Amino acid sequence: MENLALKVSEIFNNIAQILELNNDNPFRIRAYLKAASAVEPLGPSLEGLIKEDRLETIPGVGKDLSEKIKEIANSGKLKFYEDLRKTIPEGVLELLKIPSLGPKTVKLLYSKLNIKNIQELEQAARSGKLLTLEGIKEKTVSNILAGIEILKKGRERISLAKALSVAQVFLDELTKKLKIQKIIAAGSLRRMQETVRDIDILLISKKPRQAIDTFTKAKGVKRILASGDTKASILNDEDIQIDLRVVPLKSFGAALLYFTGSKNFNIKLRQLAGKLQLTINEYGVFSLKDKNKFVAGRSEAEIFKVLGLEYVEPELRQDWGEVELAQKHDLPQLIHLSDIKGDLHVHSNYSDGAYSILEMVQACRLKGYEYVAITDHSQSLKIARGLSKKELINKKLEIDKLNKKFSPFRILYATEVDIDSDGNMDYPDSVLAEFDVVVAAIHTGFKQTKQQLTRRLIKACQNKYINIIAHPTGRLWQVRDAYEIDLDEILKVAKQTNTALEINSFPDRLDLNDINCRQAKLAGVKVCINTDSHDIRHLDFMHLGVATARRGWLSKTDCLNALSLDKLLKELSK
Ligand SMILES: [Zn+2]
Ligand SMILES: [Zn+2]
Known part of the structure; x- marks a missing residue:
């Protein structure tokens, strides 16, 4: 849109x-x-x-x-x-x-x-x-x-959100124009990697030539890089490369596995196959003992089974130890989008959001959520129209009124409080105590030293009114890299103080990233997957944050906003 x-x-x-x-x-x-x-x-x-x-x-x-x-x-x-x-x-x-x-x-x-x-x-x-x-x-x-x-x-590289939307255009067009048995985007896109170099599409069709023609003539194709009987590559009008492969039904699972990667994961699988006297390639799994007889290839599930492995979700295929766990049938139960019960970082037009609290609430109810936290900015953040103490009174009154109307849905009275350059909060404790949820974040002074930035975040964790640290590493796609912090040190404190760290789902943030999520899990710190919506449409970014959590091996028990309202309120009051 x-x-x-x-x-x-x-x-x-x-x-x-x-x-x-x-x-x-x-x-x-x-x-x-x-x-x-x-x-x-x-x-x-x-x-x-x-x-x-x-x-x-x-x-x-x-x-x-x-x-x-x-x-x-x-x-x-x-x-x-x-x-x-x-x-x-x-x-x-x-x-x-x-x-x-x-x-x-x-x-x-x-x-x-x-x-x-x-x-x-x-x-x-x-x-x-x-x-x-x-x-x-x-x-x-x-x-x-x-x-x-x-x-x-x-x-x-292009951002994941961009790649997903570009891929969808082609998937839709091919599905509309062709009789297709199966079509899917593979590659790092399917693994939901935060950036993607190019897009790989696989499809099964009885008429490969027709599929290739439809693809190379699709809307948005700027240049055809290659076009053969079963595969083609194009550049779209934004210079993004998209490859299409038409594969036989019998090999679909093998091709999907192969082209999904990652490279290191595939190497692991090949080694494992070798030990079982099998070989695996993009056409299938074959027996070395039995004259290269075809053993499996139609689906990924079939192939994992032949290799003695539990099904490995695409997001996990990074060779971070998942193959070993799959051998023991001991992979983590990954969180799903449907596990999310609410969004704890959403802006309204009280600060820099585009919609009223009522409109944001209605959009969240349509998503099936049980709650939302309206976290407008705090007073000092003038560019984002942060709220003075006086404006907070009106906001609280409005939320109380709406809560009566929409119960049992719950609107949490909240703020995204600014952490100043010394690690102090932009509202006094007496004001913070009034909120149901407090999200704290750094928005200025990114150029401080690692020690200074770490200290600011630790001070925020130690404030007993702070529940969540938002976009903890501050990175912004194509604007700035993550600032240097000692995440292990922060996680240690967050564990003691029961503070959650956010996975900000905004497409140019995805902060924490997958590696940080893994660290948080190992440290026993909960994450909270939020959208930081400034617009109703931003609420849809939730799936990007969930994908990041999945790449970081997280289950719903690792995630604060996978809790039902009752349990969340109990957790927040700790
Ligand atoms: Zn923020
Ligand atoms: Zn925000």
């Missing part, structure tokens, strides 16, 4: 950046920035304002900008922006995508050193040439190089 408000705000932000590069009027630049930040949180209500012709009620949006918003809504494009882009070399605009590099620095690089693309920037940074510029210090250079790395990584 496309979010018009996000698109408009992105275009306005880009316009402001280009205007800045062009030394345009500062007032004009600020006008675009202001409108961008006013439009962004509107979410779907922007469409409503367009219909009612009330765009000019948005702060900072006058006649000119309201016309521009309408043009974007109608055509998906803005002519003014397209023309403006042509005033600056494409490579220079690319530079703006490097995290930590603002338009002021880009302007300096472009005008003083004639740096026109990322390659030239990297060279200049490595050769020390950047240091000749005024205001550029060693630290700036190392930040620029780190930013280039993050950007490059993002180019090579």
Whole structure:
């Protein structure tokens, strides 16, 4: 689903950046920035304002900008922006995508050193040439190089959420147009790895040629890389590579196993097969004792059985010891999406959410949840419209009223309280004591030392009103890597204080990650899988967090919000 408000705000932000590069009027630049930040949180209500012709009620949006918003809504494009882009070399605009590099620095690089693309920037940074510029210090250079790395990584791999949605488009189209017995996306996507290099689709069809043709002519195909009788590769319009293989019914399980990976997991299986006088490949399992006779291949379950293994869920196939446990039929019972009983990190329009508490509650009830915690930001987080103590009173009253109406569904009065740079909470204990649930998070001061950041999180765990630490490592896909913390140290304290760590399901966070989840489980610390929704549609991200938990070997007993309401309330009061 496309979010018009996000698109408009992105275009306005880009316009402001280009205007800045062009030394345009500062007032004009600020006008675009202001409108961008006013439009962004509107979410779907922007469409409503367009219909009612009330765009000019948005702060900072006058006649000119309201016309521009309408043009974007109608055509998906803005002519003014397209023309403006042509005033600056494409490579220079690319530079703006490097995290930590603002338009002021880009302007300096472009005008003083004639740096026109990322390659030239990297060279200049490595050769020390950047240091000749005024205001550029060693630290700036190392930040620029780190930013280039993050950007490059993002180019090579796509996020899981993106890959899932791209794959779905092709799965839907092929299913619609072909008579298909089976179709599935394999690869790291099926293992729900947090990033994916390319997408592998397998299907069974009696007419392979027709399947290949349909695939290579599908909507969104930009270039055909290869096309044969049973397989083809294409690039879609976003330069994502998608491979299709048509496999025979008899080999479907073997092909699925093979193309799901991981590589190390497959190696383990081959070794195991060898010990049993079998060989395994993408066509099946064959007997070495009996002239390579076909033994199994139709389904994965059949193959695992022949190898003497319990079925290994795709998310576990990482060679983290799961094969050994599968031999003993002792794999963990992984958590399922249907085990989730509620969401304990959701924003309403009291802070920076796009919807009212009532609307968020109704969406959660439709999901079959028993409860939701409305965790708006705390007072100091001004950019996210954090709540003052006075506003909290109104919020509490509204929640009390809604709870009467929707019982037994329970709305938990909650907050996402900011942890300041010294590890103190942004509300005093007297205020924190009033909440049903308190989620604590770091939103500023990421550049502190490992010790400082660790201490802040430990102090938060030690505050008896804090139930959950949100997005504990702070990483943001393509913006910043996880900050350095001593997770083992934090887990030790969290275990003592009965504090849960969050798996934030937002697609560009997935924080904790799979490895961290495993660590939490070993330390006996509970996780809480939340969406951090700022929009009704974000509630759907829950499955990404659950997948991360599954990759980290977690069961429902490891997860705070797999508890029923009664048990949750008991746990929170401990
Ligand atoms: Zn947050
Ligand atoms: Zn949040």
